[in-house]
Amino acid sequence: MGKQGKQKDDAQEAEAKADEGGVLGYLIGAGLGLVLLFVLGRLLAQPPSGPIDELPHLVVLAEVDDLADGATRQALCDLQRELVKLELAVSGPLSRPVVLKTGAGLVAKDLDRLTPEELEAARPFFGIGGWIVPGLLSPDLKLAVLRASPRTRSDFLPRTRAALDDLLRQPRFAGLRARAYSHALGLDGDAELRARINLHFGVQTVVVNAVNTNQSPDGTYHRFIAAVHLAAAKEREHERVRSITSQGSFLHYAAAVGVGRVDVEAEALRSLDLGPLLDLAARANVPSLASADKKIQAIEFGTDAEGQANRDLGYDLVGNLLKPDEVSWSFTRLPR
Numbered sequence: 001m002g003k004q005g006k007q008k009d010d011a012q013e014a015e016a017k018a019d020e021g022g023v024l025g026y027l028i029g030a031g032l033g034l035v036l037l038f039v040l041g042r043l044l045a046q047p048p049s050g051p052i053d054e055l056p057h058l059v060v061l062a063e064v065d066d067l068a069d070g071a072t073r074q075a076l077c078d079l080q081r082e083l084v085k086l087e088l089a090v091s092g093p094l095s096r097p098v099v100l101k102t103g104a105g106l107v108a109k110d111l112d113r114l115t116p117e118e119l120e121a122a123r124p125f126f127g128i129g130g131w132i133v134p135g136l137l138s139p140d141l142k143l144a145v146l147r148a149s150p151r152t153r154s155d156f157l158p159r160t161r162a163a164l165d166d167l168l169r170q171p172r173f174a175g176l177r178a179r180a181y182s183h184a185l186g187l188d189g190d191a192e193l194r195a196r197i198n199l200h201f202g203v204q205t206v207v208v209n210a211v212n213t214n215q216s217p218d219g220t221y222h223r224f225i226a227a228v229h230l231a232a233a234k235e236r237e238h239e240r241v242r243s244i245t246s247q248g249s250f251l252h253y254a255a256a257v258g259v260g261r262v263d264v265e266a267e268a269l270r271s272l273d274l275g276p277l278l279d280l281a282a283r284a285n286v287p288s289l290a291s292a293d294k295k296i297q298a299i300e301f302g303t304d305a306e307g308q309a310n311r312d313l314g315y316d317l318v319g320n321l322l323k324p325d326e327v328s329w330s331f332t333r334l335p336r
Contacts, residue, residue: 056149058147059146059147059148060148061181062144062177077111079092079173088148096135100257101257130245160185161187202301226270229251230266230269234320243301244302247298251269252266255277
């Protein structure tokens with residue numbers, strides 16, 4: 001049996017022995033000392049009572065004829081605002097602000113607050129770090145994706161599908177030609193829509209959490225961010241991964257804008273002072289992918305897999321992130 005298959009079998013065995021399934025941990029004993037956790041449940045603090053094959057997930061695909069058109073960008077951001085009102089946790093244009101370099105330093109603006117000139121200046125950097133492309137927009141800037149999940153429940157509310165249908169039919173969103181895909185909501189019968197989403201974004205997600213077990217003080221958190229971002233970036237070529245978002249994604253993107261170069265590599269995060277960039281993220285209300293104590297960072301992979309295939313992909317991603325020939329590792333469990 002290959003290394004990856006052995007990792008998956010061991011992971012499933014450890015999961016079966018756990019009192020509460022849903023969270024699996026893997027300890028890296030070298031370098032910073034990271035624990036990578038493949039999250040099968042929805043919340044770390046509240047793992048489910050058994051293994052989950054697929055988390056409730058909704059993808060809304062919108063068509064963007066002309067990103068420079070202010071009304072189009074306004075509608076796209078308003079769509080996220082309205083989805084939030086359906087008691088959903090939503091990731092979209094308001095979650096991924098655009099960074100601009102000004103005479104006063106770096107600023108972050110929502111997509112609907114940009115002038116045409118600012119948008120034009122920002123375009124060359126959209127692909128850096130995966131933050132805007134493909135985290136939000138397709139490479140040709142003609143498609144946009146919004147992701148949603150239940151805000152406080154393990155399942156969507158019974159009224160969610162009907163409310164979503166009504167929302168997408170509103171005249172103010174007609175220009176977006178927005179369509180929804182969700183296995184959990186029974187909106188998974190459109191093969192063409194599924195293929196379009198999977199071309200750039202992925203119809204589902206896998207979340208892996210990295211836990212920093214290094215107790216040394218100065219600079220550890222910044223090195224932790226860089227290490228996680230670099231590890232995740234290696235999975236860009238995985239055949240089932242479409243997008244990758246880590247805390248370092250925004251910082252990598254902002255760093256490139258700051259120096260005015262589109263060739264800034266992820267490796268640069270190791271040597272940069274991330275303090276000002278983290279301050280910028282906080283001022284811009286960029287959703288934090290780190291825990292309050294800064295010991296845990298989440299990596300979200302957009303994938304083209306669903307159900308059991310997506311769960312299996314989670315094991316494979318963790319196996320790829322943890323190279324047995326580079327680090328020592330073993331299973332661990334989260335404290336309750």
